[in-house]
Amino acid sequence: MIFSRMSFMVAAIASVLASGTVGAVEPVAYINGASNHMVGSTADLNGGNFPGKSTITLAITSPKGVTHSDLVVADADGKVSASVALDEAGAYKVKANDSLGKTLASTIVVVRPAQR
Secondary structure, three states: HHHHHHHHHHHHHHHHHHOOOOOOOOOOEEEOOOOEEEEOOEEEEEEEEEOOOOEEOOOOOOOOEEEEEEEOEEEOOOOOOEEEEEOEEEEEEEEEEEEOOOOEEEEEEEEEEEOO
């Protein structure tokens, strides 16, 4: 009885391994931009591992809490890029959302006051 259960378990595990489903993990989407900008500059955002040809909403929240959205379309490889004008000192929060509003990736861009 124990031997037949063990054989069944070994066969089931071998079947799953042969199907290639174990360890098949979707790559995690990312969005990033260099920090340490100065007020008045522009941050270039780049991301990847989004669904190819999908529309991504970049929700950008300024240091004062005002959010505006930009739509970008991922290329066939799932890469996106955008530029953000930085007109306030502080931390800008960027979220990359899918068409259902689910956040797929996020980052923070830090902006220094303009030098005098």
